Amino acid sequence: MSTLQNAQDAWSQPDGTINEKAIAAVVAARQEGGWGRSLHDILTIARRNLLIEFRNPAEILVSTAFPISLFLVFTASFAKVVAPGESYSSYAQFLLPFTLVQGLIFGSVNVGSVFYNDLESGRDVRLRAMPIARLAAVGGRLVAAAVRILFQISGIVLVGHLVGFRFYSGLLSTIGFFLLPTVFVLSIALIAVYIAIGAQSSETILAVMNPWILPFTFLSIGYVPKEGFPDWAVGFVSHNPVSMVTQAMRALANGEPAAQSVIITLAWSLALVLLFGPLTLRAYKRKI
Secondary structure (H helix, E strand, C coil): CHHHHHHHHHCECCCCCECHHHHHHHHHHHHCCCHHHHHHHHHHHHHHHHHHHHHCCHHHHHHHHHHHHHHHHHHHHHHHHHCCCCCHHHHHHHHHHHHHHHHHHHHHHHHHHHHHHHHHHCHHHHHHHCCCCCCHHHHHHHHHHHHHHHHHHHHHHHHHHHHCCCCCCCHHHHHHHHHHHHHHHHHHHHHHHHHHHHCCCHHHHHHHHHHHHHHHHHCCCCCCCHHHCCHHHHHHHHHCHHHHHHHHHHHHHHCCCCHHHHHHHHHHHHHHHHHHHHHHHHHHHHHC
16 A cells, blocks of 8 residues: 555645656656566566467367368368379378468468457557557567467377378477467568558458468468479469478478578568568557
8 A cells, every 4th residue: 555655646746636747757668668678568468368368269279270171171182183192191291381381371360350359449548558668569469479379380280190290300390390380470460460550440451461361372382392383383382481481391390401491481571570560560659
């Protein structure tokens, strides 16, 4: 009680009214804190988002079931067509990295939708009025999304193991298999968050994201090798970032050289973050 009384006395004017300028100064100073303070606030917001999601796990389970269903359906349908004479487990080894990435990219739209709903509910207005770092609201949601993505990858890999998918590499490559798509999909999710800030409805995010997600995922080396595409499409298929991350994950799982494709994937991710990161923060600041 004494601490609360001291705070009230410090923020009160001689006439007993609240000194709003003093409070605003305290909030501003707290928002402009160092990186340690910012990291603490980001993790606090991330924890809050994760608690909300895990109290209602249906959405996580549904979004995890989507890439699993793609993996199972296309393994059963395409294994003998794409790789005649090979076993279903061989095609599962080829297919799982792609269906994992494809499902997570489509799921990244949900990150933007949740962000939009928070904005519309006024939750972010309250967050901005609190003494938290300016990066916390956006950064905390992305950290929570990263945890969710890792959970989804674990579930997909577990199902893949039952069909025949295996890791033929060391521990570091296996960790890279989990972290690389997480970083890549988060950079895609940042686009969805940017769109959400200026969207008029959550459907707008779907309308903007899906038209380019579809060609990037299907015109890739996901379902068939690049040799299965016509000559005019091979260039796009080969340099498509979805092809790069898929190729990197296959190499990491199979114990093959992966450095080049990993670096290219990280370069794509960094480019998206450097482009949409500042745009998102600037738009968010104008919105709130």
